[in-house]
Amino acid sequence: MRLFRHELRSQLRLYSRSRELAFFTFALPLIMFFLLGSVYGNDRIKSEQNVRAADYLLAGMLGYGAIATGFAGLSIMLVIRRESGILKRVRATPLPAWAYVVALLCTTLIAFALEAICMVALGRLYFHTHTHNLFSLGLALLLGAAAFTALGLALTSLIRSAEGSSAVVNAIYLPVSFLSGAFFSPHSFPAALKAIANALPLVYVIRLVRDIALHNQQIWDRPGDVAVIAAWGLAGAIVAARRFRWEPQEG
Amino acid sequence: MTPVVSVHGVTKSYGEFEALKGVEFELRAGEVFGLLGPNGAGKTTTIEILEGYRRRDGGEVQVLGVDPADAGLDWRARIGVVLQSSAVYENLTVAEQLAQFAGYYERPRPVDEVIGLIGLEEKRDARARRLSGGQRRRLDLGLALVGDPELIFLDEPTTGFDPGARRRAWETIRSLSALGKTTLLTTHYLDEVEQLADRVAVLREGRVVASGTVQELVGGAPTTEIRYRRNGEVVVVETEEPTRVLHELTAAAIRRGEELDGLEVRKPSLEEVYLSLTQAEPE
Known part of the structure; x- marks a missing residue:
């Protein structure tokens, strides 16, 4: 436990030092929320029970933040650490593997928690959004972010080199965010795109968040969504556990 | 130990x-x-x-x-x-x-x-x-x-x-x-x-x-190198019997009344030992 606490402190410091991570996974979702909210925040969305667009957007942006931080940020950072040999070097020390991985996941979740707090605060103060059921909302976001970190670990094990990692990650998480209605209501999307989105976990995270924050439901009212998200997370964790590598690809 | x-x-x-x-x-x-x-x-x-x-x-x-x-x-x-x-x-x-x-x-x-x-x-x-x-x-x-x-x-x-x-x-x-x-x-x-x-x-x-x-690697090499100059050209003799070869060389030179210019007797350097160990054709 002493080792874990030490590693968690170190990882938090490392995380806070990385400008790339801070920008892409922390600032960018906030900036997107600010920009999109400024463009159409005061509209009403007829297809979605006439809710205010700012409220609707906040849920999408929280989902986007979860995938950006837990999935994209984590996997890019880990691939770089693996390919530069840092993970291999850590394996030569008496630090247990679990302590390293768990500290890294906790760091990612803490970063996302801060981001979610900033996002909700920005919504309240600037766009006058209403967020209900903060406890349930917190649980839903934790579940979503945890599932994305597991998927991020799984993706890390599938990416071969540091050079291509950010391209691969961006090519996955940006279209997924778009399809899942993080930026706009997917109501007018063609059926084929909707079908793809419905096979992916982010749709369920955003829907769960929206139902809790806007429609006054609790996380336990939506067991179906919770099950889909948890199943994706579990699948990610299984792939990660089987395929995770500490050593760089052989040159 | x-x-x-x-x-x-x-x-x-x-x-x-x-x-x-x-x-x-x-x-x-x-x-x-x-x-x-x-x-x-x-x-x-x-x-x-x-x-x-x-x-x-x-x-x-x-x-x-x-x-x-x-x-x-x-x-x-x-x-x-x-x-x-x-x-x-x-x-x-x-x-x-x-x-x-x-x-x-x-x-x-x-x-x-x-x-x-x-x-x-x-x-x-x-x-x-x-x-x-x-x-x-x-x-x-x-x-x-x-x-x-x-x-x-x-x-x-x-x-x-x-x-x-x-x-x-x-x-x-x-x-x-x-x-x-x-x-x-x-x-x-x-x-x-x-x-x-x-x-x-x-x-x-x-x-x-x-x-x-x-020292053992260098000393363990079987050959000794004898070098001297003759008519301006360097002559290198590699031998496993340096005493006899050197004696014959110097005796011949004395008979002719010549000096063996730049006479050197040396063991190969580590580099030479290393190259001979790592580059020789496999037996």
């Missing part, structure tokens, strides 16, 4: 390719041991088996009395590892990075003492991304030393250094044996083993083709 590291008949294949074909050597406590060989000879495979990163296919290995293939975390606390390429966190300062790794050990060496040992006092609070290649490598060495290990593995620690940086790295490595540490060093630089290593094993195509002290 039991050896710190013993390697017997170790084999390792990657698919069809036999990287190690029965490697043998031992490290004694407190020595610097050089594993020398050209690229592809199996140096890194050997050292990574000893570090516990790779599994051998056959043979026996003991490192600090333990088989690295099933060694635990307390064993890791007793070894220090410098990998072939530097691996440091770019965004941490020298002192922070050492403190982070120090936290992994029960009885670490004080961070500032390590900084002194690797000569990075002036860069103590500089982030790793601002360090030169040689400075990063020394930080790398510092990370291997901060746990105060008994045994240190250095895989090509000075590759790519300028001459000044190499000299400083050598000083640091020498200071390790002064501290009673045992060091296994791989390199393809001959001057490095001449400077540092108490004993050497030369690896070639997955086998140890020679081992011993540097």
Whole structure:
């Protein structure tokens, strides 16, 4: 436990030092929320029970933040650490593997928690959004972010080199965010795109968040969504556990 | 005294390719041991088996009395590892990075003492991304030393250094044996083993083709070289019977009333021994 606490402190410091991570996974979702909210925040969305667009957007942006931080940020950072040999070097020390991985996941979740707090605060103060059921909302976001970190670990094990990692990650998480209605209501999307989105976990995270924050439901009212998200997370964790590598690809 | 590291008949294949074909050597406590060989000879495979990163296919290995293939975390606390390429966190300062790794050990060496040992006092609070290649490598060495290990593995620690940086790295490595540490060093630089290593094993195509002290390697070479100049041209005679050949040469010269210009009798240098060991056609 002493080792874990030490590693968690170190990882938090490392995380806070990385400008790339801070920008892409922390600032960018906030900036997107600010920009999109400024463009159409005061509209009403007829297809979605006439809710205010700012409220609707906040849920999408929280989902986007979860995938950006837990999935994209984590996997890019880990691939770089693996390919530069840092993970291999850590394996030569008496630090247990679990302590390293768990500290890294906790760091990612803490970063996302801060981001979610900033996002909700920005919504309240600037766009006058209403967020209900903060406890349930917190649980839903934790579940979503945890599932994305597991998927991020799984993706890390599938990416071969540091050079291509950010391209691969961006090519996955940006279209997924778009399809899942993080930026706009997917109501007018063609059926084929909707079908793809419905096979992916982010749709369920955003829907769960929206139902809790806007429609006054609790996380336990939506067991179906919770099950889909948890199943994706579990699948990610299984792939990660089987395929995770500490050593760089052989040159 | 039991050896710190013993390697017997170790084999390792990657698919069809036999990287190690029965490697043998031992490290004694407190020595610097050089594993020398050209690229592809199996140096890194050997050292990574000893570090516990790779599994051998056959043979026996003991490192600090333990088989690295099933060694635990307390064993890791007793070894220090410098990998072939530097691996440091770019965004941490020298002192922070050492403190982070120090936290992994029960009885670490004080961070500032390590900084002194690797000569990075002036860069103590500089982030790793601002360090030169040689400075990063020394930080790398510092990370291997901060746990105060008994045994240190250095895989090509000075590759790519300028001459000044190499000299400083050598000083640091020498200071390790002064501290009673045992060091296994791989390199393809001959001057490095001449400077540092108490004993050497030369690896070639997955086998140890020679081992011993540097003096033994050079002295053990069968041939002696006799050189002199005749009519302005250098004549080189390689012989396993230098006494007789030299006697005949000088006797003939005396009969002719000549001087043998530039007469030299010498054993081949380590470099020549090394080249003959690593480049000769396989028998």
